[in-house]
Amino acid sequence: MKKLSIFLVAAMLLLLSACGTQKSDQGEKETKSGGSENELVKEGSLTFAMTGQYPPLNFKQDGKLTGFDVEIGTEIAKRMGLEANPVTNPWETIIQGLKANKYDAIIGSMTATPERDKQIDFTEPYYLSGAQIFVAENNKDTQSKEDLKGKTIGVIQASTWKDMAETLTSPDKVKGYPVDVNALQDLALGRLDAVITDKIVGVSAKNEKGLKIEPIGDLLNEDRVSIGVTEGNKDLANKINEALQSMIDDGTYEEISMKWFNTNIMEK
Structure with a gap:
């Protein structure tokens, strides 16, 4: 009888230990998932993607990425206290790359559409076209x-x-x-x-x-070209929006726009 009791106690302890480990593992997963939206692909940098094949918005000159998108992204990173890390990715897989955490954002002249919004989140527009x-x-x-x-x-x-x-x-x-x-x-x-x-x-x-x-005249239709972030990453979207708005408020945005287009492309 004593042997049976000892066996039952041992079995219960083993079961409780397994449950505790499962809860611990689940808690660790939840912590990682919950914190992932604030993590950056490269510590201390804002990594943002574009095709690099869309002048004058983004293109390579002497082997270096440049253009309106690059300068906007660089200034946003600076105002967030981060280094700018522009990278390229083919257009057809650029959303998949964001979802796979290859980069933190897409700053590549992407129009925010309902179809794309089902896969990723968008900031306020950083220019208007149409x-x-x-x-x-x-x-x-x-x-x-x-x-x-x-x-x-x-x-x-x-x-x-x-x-x-x-x-x-x-x-x-x-x-x-x-x-x-x-x-x-x-x-x-x-x-x-x-x-x-x-x-x-x-x-x-x-x-x-x-x-x-x-x-x-006015645009016949409007394309709201925005910055894409991973779905649910409200923290990053809010910080980018704050940086962008400060650029607009102090005239930096217009300076960059005038440099590349000789007009303010945020205006209709």
Whole structure:
């Protein structure tokens, strides 16, 4: 009888020990999971990703990453008390890389869409883009979308901008182009009355190629280009938002924007 009692006590102690270990392991997992949102991929640095193939927003020059996105990310890191660590990743897997903790954020001109928001979280926008109407600098007759009725509009072939253009003029007055820059060059030469394209694309072409074109009116639709962070990482998103807002408030954001685009791309 005594042997049986000793056996039962030993079995209970073994069971309690196993339960304690399981709870301890679970608690450790919860602690790691709960703290992971505040950890950085590289201690003391903000590691942020982009393709490096989207000038003037992000690209390589003499083997070094540069561009608007890089400067915005670098300034945000500085205001967070961190070193900037920009890295590249192919666009098609850039969200997967963030989810796999390869980097802390995506600062690579990504539009915050409902589909992407299901996978990651976004900060407030760090610039606004979207469909923009451009006209030649000397065109004083076309100053709003209402002035485009019956006018010839250039767009990229098979784009959503083609549908927009057709509602503003007529289908037979919409001319398709393989790339934006060809349409914008024809616009500057007076072969078109207007072009509808992405705002940043048009502004970049104007600055880089010296095209005598101007944006008119408000955006026809709005793309809120934001910084992506891992889902649930509110702490990092809030810190980035605070840094970005301070840049806007003290004029640093506008300085960077003017350097790359000769306009403030946070404004519509």
